Amino acid sequence: MDGLGVGSRGERVLDEAYRIGCSTVMAFEPEDVFYLTGFWGEGIAVLNQSGTRLIVPQLEADRARSVARCEVLEAERGSSMLDRALSLVGDGASVCTDCSDHSLFERMKVRLVESSRLRYSKDVFYNARRIKDGYEISIIERASSILDELFRVCEYLIRAGMSERQIQAMLMYEAMVRGAYPPAYRYTLSPLIVASGTNSSLPHAEPSDRVVSTGDLITIDLTLRYNGYIADATRTFALGSIDGEREDVYYVVREAQQRALDAVCEGVQCRDVDGAARSYIEGRGYGERFIHSTGHGIGLDVHEPPWISRTSQDTLARGMCITVEPGIYIHGRYGVRIEDSVAIRDDGRVVVMNRYTKDLVRL
Ligand SMILES: [Mn+2]
Incomplete structure (x- = not known):
């Protein structure tokens, strides 16, 4: 430092x-x-x-x-x-x-x-x-780019027949050789979320012995620490070809996530960022299945103010780093979440720190 x-x-x-x-x-x-x-x-x-x-x-x-x-x-x-x-x-x-x-x-x-x-x-x-200085933002940007690399690793690493645990272990190896650490988040036992098939309907699923197979959606939520600071991003991959219903839900979440990202700006109420994602998902008939808030601040804690939720009283300001992560969870069947970390730099510029594609990637 x-x-x-x-x-x-x-x-x-x-x-x-x-x-x-x-x-x-x-x-x-x-x-x-x-x-x-x-x-x-x-x-x-x-x-x-x-x-x-x-x-x-x-x-x-x-x-x-x-x-x-x-x-x-x-x-x-x-x-x-x-x-x-x-x-x-x-x-x-x-x-x-x-x-x-x-x-x-x-x-x-x-x-x-x-x-x-x-x-x-x-x-x-x-x-x-809650207001980060330029040095802190640069660390979180670097951390976010490590997460992007790990999503690229997923493309060649994940194969049908592997268990969620194996995928987690291999991703953690790739993370740790790049200087990223488990976040030591107390409310999950595992460092990463690798949630496939029915498990993806649980936003905070623990990796299990479930073996991934063709037709699965696989949610990879990477929350890692780098030089003390947290980066947080999620992509939902398809293994092989998936059915039309899952694909539709994927693109509902993707559009909701983009709308929330577009709403991020200094001076904006955090509840309006939540509303941008939520109202789109509600309009598409999945409002009841979006069972968490749209995002949260990141920094030295995995979750810290400001809160990007329906009831938040927070206002976005220069220096804030937040996540934007709407999701839809169909109980007992499947789920989709897409998450980026976003910074509002000290010149007011909004930077989406994750660059990995949000098109549906078929592994
Ligand atoms: Mn998050």
């Missing part, structure tokens, strides 16, 4: 903290620690107007010092790390933290001197992180 960027990211977080009356920030979540320091690992970052300090256990100290763009302090793992972090908090400070561990939060409260206040706020971090 570039030092300048990390510095201004800290300023963004501190500005958000001031807005809720806090002058010190304590970060525990790896995404937020990374955002503030450039170090991804076990540690606590403390930020106030005198700068950022990172407290790490001894085993991480060398690694932290080699990458972190701030002062690194060592403490014994556990409560002495917390004590060290709290010792950096001045008397009478108002502290906000992303710590969602209740017992840790209570311990902090007890140990802070009486004149200090502690409050939980994940929004301080999310609000800062």
Whole structure:
């Protein structure tokens, strides 16, 4: 990470903290620690107007010092790390933290001197992180181009007779040699979604031993991390020739996805981007089968604000990176989803970061 960027990211977080009356920030979540320091690992970052300090256990100290763009302090793992972090908090400070561990939060409260206040706020971090700087966008663009390469790999890799698990394993190999990592998303066990045939009717299917065969739709949802940042894209392939019904649904989703992409622009309400996809799908009679929102922000989390949903109160702005991913899921039979990651660059230009074709590709 570039030092300048990390510095201004800290300023963004501190500005958000001031807005809720806090002058010190304590970060525990790896995404937020990374955002503030450039170090991804076990540690606590403390930020106030005198700068950022990172407290790490001894085993991480060398690694932290080699990458972190701030002062690194060592403490014994556990409560002495917390004590060290709290010792950096001045008397009478108002502290906000992303710590969602209740017992840790209570311990902090007890140990802070009486004149200090502690409050939980994940929004301080999310609000800062929702606007990416040029460096962050360039990383996500590079990550997106790796996903495009992997879709090209699918063209020669996927053959009738392979299991979803085999396809996942081979794609993960291809991803990891290109520098991409599993996203460590907690709500799915597997790093990728490879959903074939009936499994493709489940938006978050886990890869199984199901063997792919001619006539299947195969949804490949690639959510991978690269230099800390997430890229997210989905293509639905056909294995051999598929029936007319499946092909029609494919092109309904494709048109809906294009309409939502066309709606993306700074100043636009996120719910209107959702509406562009949803109203088209509803008009084609599949409204009940579009069972999730149109997209979400991406960055250091797989899903983060802004939310591209029917009820979203968010407005698109320069620096945002989002996904656009409508889908149609016919219960117990098949499903189609097409997803691109999109950036609104700091000059206002909308860039669809995935370039891989959205024509129906027959493998
Ligand atoms: Mn997504």
